[in-house]
Amino acid sequence: MLDDFFTRALVAGIGLAVTTGPLGCLVVWRRMAYFGATMAHSALLGVALAFAVDINPMLGVFAVAATVSVALLVLQRSGVLSSDTLMGILAHAALALGLVAITAMSWLRVDLMGLLFGDILAVSVRDIGVLYGGGALVLGVLAWLWRSLLASTVSDELAQAEGLNPERARIAFMLLMAVVIAIAMKIVGILLITALLIIPAATARRLASGPEAMALMASGLGAGAVALGLSGSLAWDTPSGPSIVLAAFALFLLSLIPGRVRRPARSETPP
């Protein structure tokens, strides 16, 4: 079944979307979209380092993303600059450093476009194995820490006062983000990872009435976007990563429609 490159792409993409659904909801609830983008931008540097010391690129990406998130936390605590400025600085410094490092290693033939925009049609069976392993790990930890994560999203103080551990949840959350960025890079590329995290979550927000429902819907919508995007990419010969993001965006636009029709209809009942 996995002989066909399109089937492999579909299986890989859906696996990733199912993982990014719940994690993306947390990113949206915690207003950390920009934080995710910062970590993703640092991925290129991770690839460069991995080549330099000859380790698996995913490990390099994970290590650098985790380091950047720790650096961000430390800088935030010092409170010199506002968080969004800090993230803007770190994201682009890391991206620039990654680009310089990769081009400087001229003896390497690195597919820069593949790194930036993903190369889902080239995933191997082994890639799928790693992706599903990582995805299962992420979902497992999320399920385990879900109550702490959700409660500390509402209020760190409430969670801590009532015996949960928001600090541990926050650290785990950042490590999970690093894992997802590492495994997602090949599928959608580092520039579009954040899109796969936040667009399905934002779409699900319009439809769900509870946090768990929203997380499941985000997974489903992400998987739908992958299927639609890949089909479109095949039909019109468009790049696959951007096509998936565009499909997710189209679903988001669609989700806006029923809300606009329904809401006035209810409030229009005469007094």
Next chain:
Amino acid sequence: MMRETPPGDGAATGAVLASARDLGIARNGRWLVQGIDLCVRRGEIVTLIGPNGSGKSTTAKAVIGLMKADAGSVWRTPGLRIGYVPQKLAMDRTLPLTVARLLTLTHRQPRAAVHAALEAVGIPHLANAQVHGLSGGEFQRALLARAMLRDPDLLVLDEPVQGVDVQGEAALYSLISQIRERTGCGILMISHDLHVVMAATDTVICLNGRVSCRGTPQAVISNPAYQRLFGRTGADMLAVYRHHEDGTAPCGHAGHDHQAEPDEAAPGSQAPTNRPAEARHAG
């Protein structure tokens, strides 16, 4: 309205749940609170009063471990189960949350218990409503239901009835008393509603960065420090609540009564210095 048992007698003999000794919290080189001694026992309602910025929320957060003590110490019974109603709670609108789900946010609860709690605070019809759609008073009721649902040993209520309508306010305060009566939990409350405080509290602590005065409601009302802090409103209440003067000591230091004394009279003085050494917190 007044409870029959003499305050500081029946209620204040329960086991100590949490206490602070000479507690001080500093931020940015400034003491937010200093020299705070307090003690909450099982079955006791302790209320912190004081003007805005006097350190009430800070003190409560330190007692439940949300802020670390920069001076002195805080002690809690090991394994103490706390129910907390924070003064404010800012929730992102992107998080869909029904009232029923809010009640089970930090701990699992059976459906029936959730509905009973909502019933008790007067909003059973809102179980499936979105939290973002609630009015201020409804939200406050939901938060109180959430905290009591845990069946806590210690309830910490930071202005629990802010924004609640007049009738609801009386009902919620009587609910708080009932919870105490039924479960025997201790309650650390912060309130600006002096009349209710004086009616429904065992021990009052007036804060103004330090403890200005403390004791039973009657003792506090007739204390000059209290009257200085609350001016006319405070003085008016004197007529209503004039009773024999009485005091409750923090953590049962009977006979050592700085409680009805205005500590504030000597600014900068180490508040309670003459503590017996063996009463230091162990653990």
